[in-house]
Amino acid sequence: MKRILILFAIAAGLVPQWASASEPLKVVTTIETLADLARRVGGEKVSVESLSHGYQDPHYVEAKPNLTISLHRADLLIRVGLDLEIGWLPILVTESRNDRIQPGQLGDLDTSTLVEVLDIPTTQLTRAMGDIHPKGNPHFWIPPVNAVRIAKGIAERLKQLRPEAKDYFEAQFAKFLSDIKGRAREWEAKAKPLAGMKVVTYHKSWTYVSKWLKLEEVSYVEIKPGIPPSPDHLLRLVALIKAEKVSALLMEDYYNKAIAQEVAGQTGAKLVPMPSDVGARPGVKTYFDLVDAILRNLDGVIR
Amino acid sequence: MHLQSKILALVSVACWHVAVFAQPMPANGGGAGQDRGVAARTGAGVATADAGMPVPTLTDQLDAAARRPIASAASAPDGGTLEPSLSDQLDAAAGKPVPATGAPPPAAAAAEGGSRFFQSLNPDISVILTGAAGYGQRAPLFLAGDDPDLKGGTSDHSAGITLQELEVAFQSIVDPYFRADVFLTIPNMSGLEIEEAFLTTTSLPAIQVKAGIFRSGFGRENGMHLHVQDFVQRPLINSYLGPDGLRPPGAQVSWLLPLPFFVQLTGEVFSVAAPDMLANFASPEPVSTFGGGRRTDLTYAGELKFFVPTSESLSVFGGLNVATGVTPGFAEGDTTLYQGARSMLYGADLYVKYKPPNQAVTYISLAWTSEYFLRTIGATGGNAGLTDGGFYTQLVLQIARRWFVGLRQDLLGWPSSEVQPLNSRTTLNLTFYPSEFSKLRGSVQYDALDSQASRVQQIAPSPVNSFAAYLQFEVAIGAHGAHKF
Numbered sequence: 001m002k003r004i005l006i007l008f009a010i011a012a013g014l015v016p017q018w019a020s021a022s023e024p025l026k027v028v029t030t031i032e033t034l035a036d037l038a039r040r041v042g043g044e045k046v047s048v049e050s051l052s053h054g055y056q057d058p059h060y061v062e063a064k065p066n067l068t069i070s071l072h073r074a075d076l077l078i079r080v081g082l083d084l085e086i087g088w089l090p091i092l093v094t095e096s097r098n099d100r101i102q103p104g105q106l107g108d109l110d111t112s113t114l115v116e117v118l119d120i121p122t123t124q125l126t127r128a129m130g131d132i133h134p135k136g137n138p139h140f141w142i143p144p145v146n147a148v149r150i151a152k153g154i155a156e157r158l159k160q161l162r163p164e165a166k167d168y169f170e171a172q173f174a175k176f177l178s179d180i181k182g183r184a185r186e187w188e189a190k191a192k193p194l195a196g197m198k199v200v201t202y203h204k205s206w207t208y209v210s211k212w213l214k215l216e217e218v219s220y221v222e223i224k225p226g227i228p229p230s231p232d233h234l235l236r237l238v239a240l241i242k243a244e245k246v247s248a249l250l251m252e253d254y255y256n257k258a259i260a261q262e263v264a265g266q267t268g269a270k271l272v273p274m275p276s277d278v279g280a281r282p283g284v285k286t287y288f289d290l291v292d293a294i295l296r297n298l299d300g301v302i303r
Numbered sequence: 304m305h306l307q308s309k310i311l312a313l314v315s316v317a318c319w320h321v322a323v324f325a326q327p328m329p330a331n332g333g334g335a336g337q338d339r340g341v342a343a344r345t346g347a348g349v350a351t352a353d354a355g356m357p358v359p360t361l362t363d364q365l366d367a368a369a370r371r372p373i374a375s376a377a378s379a380p381d382g383g384t385l386e387p388s389l390s391d392q393l394d395a396a397a398g399k400p401v402p403a404t405g406a407p408p409p410a411a412a413a414a415e416g417g418s419r420f421f422q423s424l425n426p427d428i429s430v431i432l433t434g435a436a437g438y439g440q441r442a443p444l445f446l447a448g449d450d451p452d453l454k455g456g457t458s459d460h461s462a463g464i465t466l467q468e469l470e471v472a473f474q475s476i477v478d479p480y481f482r483a484d485v486f487l488t489i490p491n492m493s494g495l496e497i498e499e500a501f502l503t504t505t506s507l508p509a510i511q512v513k514a515g516i517f518r519s520g521f522g523r524e525n526g527m528h529l530h531v532q533d534f535v536q537r538p539l540i541n542s543y544l545g546p547d548g549l550r551p552p553g554a555q556v557s558w559l560l561p562l563p564f565f566v567q568l569t570g571e572v573f574s575v576a577a578p579d580m581l582a583n584f585a586s587p588e589p590v591s592t593f594g595g596g597r598r599t600d601l602t603y604a605g606e607l608k609f610f611v612p613t614s615e616s617l618s619v620f621g622g623l624n625v626a627t628g629v630t631p632g633f634a635e636g637d638t639t640l641y642q643g644a645r646s647m648l649y650g651a652d653l654y655v656k657y658k659p660p661n662q663a664v665t666y667i668s669l670a671w672t673s674e675y676f677l678r679t680i681g682a683t684g685g686n687a688g689l690t691d692g693g694f695y696t697q698l699v700l701q702i703a704r705r706w707f708v709g710l711r712q713d714l715l716g717w718p719s720s721e722v723q724p725l726n727s728r729t730t731l732n733l734t735f736y737p738s739e740f741s742k743l744r745g746s747v748q749y750d751a752l753d754s755q756a757s758r759v760q761q762i763a764p765s766p767v768n769s770f771a772a773y774l775q776f777e778v779a780i781g782a783h784g785a786h787k788f
Contacts, residue, residue, distance in 0.1 A: 053615075053660060055661045062660075063785065065608075065610035066564065066612045068559070069564065072559055086783050090785045091786070097505075097507060097511045099507075102479065102506070104479070105479075127740055131739060145392050145395075148397050149396050152396070152399075153401045173397075177393065177397050180393060181390045184390040187389060
């Protein structure tokens with residue numbers, strides 16, 4: 001009788017299943033770039049799934065119950081942090097009934113702790129400033145330095161979860177580092193002529209890319225983060241773009257282009273929709289594709 | 304500006320930075336690469352300024368202040384500084400240690416970013432304010448607790464302005480085992496109520512336990528707070544669950560079935576309090592389904608919820624529900640009928656949502672929700688059993704990024720019974736969300752009653768069929784909540 005009860009409990013999922021060492025660790029990420037980095041570092045010892053797609057706005061992912069299932073089975077949750085996912089992730093994590101990935105556990109990796117965070121507010125915030133991120137700007141995963149930091153953080157966490165595969169994860173990370181360094185000279189050459197380019201961005205989400213490539217952000221199409229522009233803000237923006245001779249208007253693929261197109265048309269600035277995550281476009285399948293695509297798009301402005 | 308003065312200004316910027324930030328510089332700095340850049344500039348600075356004390360002149364400081372960009376995160380390109388190659392920067396990034404697992408970021412890591420954010424272990428606090436104004440040819444026959452109460456009677460205009468609800472929420476993780484959520488509410492300025500106050504387990508495998516006062520998972524609408532509703536008023540079938548829906552003290556166990564898709568089984572037990580006043584056949588209060596009998600007569604509920612991700616854009620979320628308890632009955636003249644009779648409530652709900660995940664393609668989305676309830680009250684004291692039911696079906700169409708149109712049809716008393724006459728309500732509304740934290744809504748509705756039903760004739764509403772219009776505003780301040788699907 002006792003044995004039957006135990007068998008039933010296991011079948012019902014009432015007994016926690018510790019992943020055996022031979023089975024790949026189940027990694028769930030909130031965005032596809034983190035998934036690609038986790039695959040590179042984890043290699044064959046992980047199976048990776050992303051909760052959102054690159055063509056989605058990561059602020060507004062719907063908390064669909066099937067995502068609960070993915071989180072329920074996860075050994076490691078890798079997220080962006082800084083409240084980027086606050087509108088949908090906390091409720092899924094609570095409902096996942098998975099103590100391994102609850103905040104502060106070994107299976108919860110907040111990648112914002114790994115990088116140098118920008119735009120940390122230094123004055124008193126109010127929501128009159130729009131939907132601001134009080135802990136800093138969360139759109140940090142594109143610059144190569146940050147990708148290396150994130151990959152290293154993932155490698156360290158995987159080592160803690162699977163100490164016996166320590167050497168494997170270290171070798172995988174070393175391979176990633178050598179791969180990305182292999183591209184560094186070429187990226188640098190492409191970045192050089194971009195320095196000093198004046199840009200207007202749609203959302204304040206290109207800060208890290210601008211810092212890396214030394215672009216000068218003159219203004220933003222959104223009057224405030226998350227608030228669509230008013231007509232008089234757009235008039236001022238058009239005047240500003242003309243006065244400052246701004247050459248490009250950058251925006252994520254997932255925003256509606258109608259307003260930005262209008263502004264670009266009135267000013268002569270070039271509208272540059274860009275992928276901001278792996279999976280944003282059919283051709284952007286890896287982190288390397290993502291950086292290549294961004295540099296290629298920006299290169300198109302100066303040509 | 305001449306090249307010379309440009310260099311001088313740059314050097315003075317470097318010196319000024321070093322002077323100001325000399326003390327709080329974190330031990331492991333901003334990465335080896337950055338340190339090298341600073342060192343190079345410092346060297347030049349010391350050479351031009353007085354030995355050992357690199358204090359720039361006021362003129363230089365003013366120049367430096369003028370050159371520094373205004374608090375924009377985008378760093379202006381600074382020509383001419385020595386910068387390590389990307390490859391070196393990557394090596395430096397790979398060499399820096401990673402902060403400890405699970406720990407908050409160490410002070411040094413936070414300092415690198417410029418400032419530390421304020422750490423507090425207080426619960427997340429938010430306040431939601433819902434105001435409504437409206438006019439009705441007569442008051443609705445009955446109101447859910449958080450429907451806007453514009454007073455008036457069943458044969459009297461209902462009009463005015465009300466604070467429909469004030470909700471205060473405190474939410475936090477308790478420890479590695481529990482989280483706690485408390486929602487206090489004042490509906491229609493009537494006094495403080497506990498809308499919900501419960502703990503949830505976070506560390507049990509597969510099952511989750513909730514205990515305290517919480518909204519039952521029976522159906523779809525009952526679990527929702529006012530601010531996530533798509534209409535000014537709750538659906539009419541809400542009355543089957545109680546005046547404020549089903550949210551008495553109780554406990555819930557829910558089990559996520561070990562399947563590759565979402566199926567959740569929930570069992571609940573509640574201690575439903577007896578109604579303040581027994582429903583009367585000659586007045587419009589709905590007959591309570593639960594809350595009768597002795598204190599040992601508990602109310603039990605069970606729900607099965609399933610989710611079908613048909614495609615990226617189309618989702619189907621459904622539920623089958625059953626609840627059983629004891630009805631307190633109702634008064635007819637001097638006698639109380641159906642007192643202590645077993646009551647059963649069956650429900651089925653379906654939520655179909657079409658929303659393309661890529662907003663660059665379109666903002667248009669469509670959500671269709673339908674719920675059906677069927678209630679039976681057992682035969683007692685020579686009276687035959689009662690069976691009645693009702694449903695609502697609603698469409699909410701997102702027509703632009705911040706605009707939604709809603710249409711709902713309510714039908715209560717389908718089938719009808721002696722105590723539940725046929726009552727239809729058609730509602731059309733338009734909602735505008737200035738931001739995620741505010742909303743404005745206009746709504747018109749038409750109520751129709753079966754004038755032949757004996758209970759309607761007893762209550763004698765005037766007019767029998769009535770028109771009403773509402774304006775509603777809602778604002779949320781404080782912590783940013785997550786949205787359920």
